[in-house]
Amino acid sequence: EVKVVKSVMEKAIAIRETTSVQDASQIIITNNVNHLPVVDNEGVLIGIVTSWDIAKAVATGKTGSVSEIMTRKVITALPDEPIEVAARKMEQHSISALPVVDTKRHVIGLVTSEDLSKLLVG
Amino acid sequence: EVKVVKSVMEKAIAIRETTSVQDASQIIITNNVNHLPVVDNEGVLIGIVTSWDIAKAVATGKTGSVSEIMTRKVITALPDEPIEVAARKMEQHSISALPVVDTKRHVIGLVTSEDLSKLLVG
Numbered sequence: 001e002v003k004v005v006k007s008v009m010e011k012a013i014a015i016r017e018t019t020s021v022q023d024a025s026q027i028i029i030t031n032n033v034n035h036l037p038v039v040d041n042e043g044v045l046i047g048i049v050t051s052w053d054i055a056k057a058v059a060t061g062k063t064g065s066v067s068e069i070m071t072r073k074v075i076t077a078l079p080d081e082p083i084e085v086a087a088r089k090m091e092q093h094s095i096s097a098l099p100v101v102d103t104k105r106h107v108i109g110l111v112t113s114e115d116l117s118k119l120l121v122g
Numbered sequence: 123e124v125k126v127v128k129s130v131m132e133k134a135i136a137i138r139e140t141t142s143v144q145d146a147s148q149i150i151i152t153n154n155v156n157h158l159p160v161v162d163n164e165g166v167l168i169g170i171v172t173s174w175d176i177a178k179a180v181a182t183g184k185t186g187s188v189s190e191i192m193t194r195k196v197i198t199a200l201p202d203e204p205i206e207v208a209a210r211k212m213e214q215h216s217i218s219a220l221p222v223v224d225t226k227r228h229v230i231g232l233v234t235s236e237d238l239s240k241l242l243v244g
């Protein structure tokens with residue numbers, strides 16, 4: 001029985017691109033996460049910002065709004081996708097999370113390498 | 123044949139606690155990593171700083187030196203430890219990396235949830 005993404009994904013905490021880098025940092029800390037999908041006013045995925053991007057903002061001094069630092073070309077997963085496929089996408093792009101989207105690219109969850117590594121616990 | 127940590131671990135990029143938060147951010151970006159073990163002048167592990175800690179520094183305005191923001195009680199792995207044990211430690215502490223140490227607590231590598239999730243790629 002093949003394990004699929006929806007059986008391991010977690011709730012996504014999405015933000016708007018007008019969010020400040022300071023506020024995005026606070027949301028990362030308060031929710032104990034590293035990845036925030038960025039959505040438009042209809043809940044459609046338009047980018048992703050991670051704690052790595054915050055580190056880059058500190059290194060480059062670009063600490064204005066999320067739209068300045070987010071990645072816009074987002075690699076995603078579908079809920080019924082086998083976890084092997086999600087794991088391969090993360091490996092190929094050297095990323096540690098995939099927003100899970102429906103057919104209209106609304107964010108319905110998040111799957112991280114932390115979620116996948118839990119499957120290895122005996 | 124049980125897979126052990128040393129067969130999946132990566133090279134660790136360690137820093138000193140006098141490193142500035144700005145420089146630590148630059149090292150995170152340049153090396154495309156999220157976790158920096160902090161070592162003393164003999165190479166002994168004394169802390170860890172991650173991109174999550176950088177986000178916390180931005181949220182709290184504590185952007186001085188790494189010693190102000192690093193975690194000092196570090197959960198580690200041994201090279202011959204089964205990967206299930208490493209995966210369980212990460213799950214229990216809700217962390218995404220373990221510095222790999224020798225018996226004198228010198229840092230000899232790093233194992234991350236990204237390294238473990240690669241094992242799930244078909």
Ligand SMILES: C[S@@+](CC[C@H](N)C(=O)[O-])C[C@H]1O[C@@H](n2cnc3c(N)ncnc32)[C@H](O)[C@@H]1O
Pocket residue numbers: 048049050052053070071073074075076093094095096097098099154155156236
């Ligand atoms: C290339 S990774 C390198 C560090 C580490 N592997 C990690 O995932 O954090 C960092 C960059 O990947 C981007 N990123 C993270 N998840 C992504 C996704 N699902 N699609 C596209 N880019 C993503 C982030 O916005 C950030 O700029």
Ligand SMILES: C[S@@+](CC[C@H](N)C(=O)[O-])C[C@H]1O[C@@H](n2cnc3c(N)ncnc32)[C@H](O)[C@@H]1O
Pocket residue numbers: 032033034114170171172174175192193195196197198215216217218219220221
């Ligand atoms: C509790 S995690 C929460 C977010 C996410 N799970 C992650 O690992 O990035 C973030 C905190 O864990 C700490 N941390 C990361 N790896 C650690 C380790 N091996 N031992 C102790 N603390 C660690 C970091 O310094 C940071 O303060």
